[in-house]
Ligand SMILES: Nc1ncnc2c1ncn2[C@@H]1O[C@H](COP(=O)(O)OP(=O)(O)OP(=O)(O)O)[C@@H](O)[C@H]1O
């Protein structure tokens with residue numbers, strides 16, 4: 001199937017600052033793609049170019065195979081949910097959701113029916129007469145979503161849709177968004193800086209940094225095989241090692257084994273000294289110093305079960321090891 | 333809240349300095365005597381009757397209202413598009429343009445008046461009325477630009493973008509979304525502009541002639557010739573009207589929003 005949208009060598013400059021740097025990306029049809037990366041890496045800028053709110057300095061944006069680089073937003077037929085929700089404060093919930101439908105010159109009864117259906121889908125049917133200001137953050141977010149979905153957009157674009165919600169609601173809404181995506185079959189592009197959110201929700205994950213794409217893949221691919229140190233770091237790999245052959249590799253703290261695990265299967269074995277420990281209830285975070293294969297002293301972080309680390313105090317000498325499957329080679 | 337005795341006393345002093353003279357005027361307006369004196373002699377409403385039946389006052393009141401309304405409308409018609417261009421447009425030298433629109437706030441009005449007198453009336457031969465209208469419009473432009481600008485700055489630009497994304501062209505998005513959001517700002521700008529024009533003396537003094545006089549100028553002339561409570565009664569009526577307008581404004585928009593707009 002041809003991609004729902006494509007970025008081809010797309011660059012966005014603001015003055016002499018390059019916010020998005022020659023990115024190439026295909027957004028698969030009917031899937032949920034996340035743009036993930038730290039603040040300022042160009043996620044919003046990319047999304048805004050796709051939506052038509054800003055024009056690339058160079059490059060091409062195709063939507064369903066058609067060059068849409070210079071098409072104004074109102075001609076793109078995309079649904080966008082803004083981080084601030086951007087609801088129309090002077091209109092009721094139903095009027096907000098019906099705004100795009102009215103512009104499509106649908107008969108009034110059809111608009112009303114579509115509005116009701118969409119509010120039903122996001123679970124807000126009972127609030128259709130309220131003004132946005134009267135609603136909670138979570139409800140406003142659903143209205144913004146309903147407003148974007150109501151027009152049956154060719155793509156649904158979400159800019160950090162969950163970041164203004166409280167922690168519990170945010171986790172609930174992940175499932176909710178996935179359900180809505182599955183029910184509607186929409187192609188979704190979601191911007192986030194929360195790796196848990198991206199891992200949980202994505203079909204395709206796109207990691208960005210400094211306006212460039214660092215890695216693209218399914219959550220499993222990206223999480224288990226980070227392409228480089230930045231991606232690994234961003235996804236919570238804390239330990240970076242170099243061996244005699246100057247190959248770089250990384251291990252997650254929870255995959256470092258402390259003490260004697262000498263069954264010979266370990267791909268990594270280093271002598272280490274405990275620097276400090278931090279008790280966190282279920283687990284114990286142990287900071288260690290070790291000398292890696294290249295002869296460099298490295299700071300390591302091991303996440304062990306609280307019970308297993310009982311005897312560890314600063315200065316304790318121990319060994320660290322990791323299974324071959326957990327020692328991930330990365331580009332420098 | 334912590335007590336701040338110095339600030340509180342200053343505030344009270346400020347109110348006293350502002351309000352006491354006004355009270356004197358109001359009280360004298362109800363005098364039954366023939367001169368403007370405090371305490372007033374007796375109580376009567378005769379001077380109010382004298383004020384509203386005095387033709388120069390009433391004629392100039394009508395002139396002032398027309399002038400204020402006209403200048404307000406013109407200032408908004410010029411200032412609002414300019415504000416939108418300044419805040420939302422991609423034009424170079426935004427700061428300079430905004431400065432230009434705000435400059436009447438800092439240039440002394442007498443200087444503006446004199447410049448208009450020389451250039452428009454002497455130079456171009458415009459009549460008093462048009463020159464006054466232009467002068468007042470310039471005077472009000474800062475309010476139009478500042479107050480609507482403040483409400484525009486408070487409005488989330490993403491709201492208009494959302495409308496565009498849903499299929500509205502630029503004009504429709506402006507009319508159906510941005511304009512309704514600007515309404516309180518426009519209302520405040522109009523109100524402040526109207527009051528500013530209505531109360532203006534320096535410009536009107538310089539640009540007046542026998543046919544077209546504003547109320548404040550007429551009242552100024554009046555005190556120079558006759559010193560009786562008619563002037564106090566007229567001032568009290570204006571004060572009462574202003575209070576009514578202020579109450580309506582407070583009910584519909586709220587002072588916090590009106591004056592919050594200026595202090596941005
Ligand atoms: N209109 C603009 N003018 C100048 N610089 C801009 C503009 N828009 C974005 N930038 C800059 O471009 C960079 C990328 O911005 P962008 O908003 O795309 O980041 P982001 O990945 O969405 O970050 P965040 O997670 O903070 O939202 C930032 O450094 C930002 O300051």
Ligand SMILES: [Mg+2]
Pocket residue numbers: 043044045
């Ligand atoms: Mg962003």
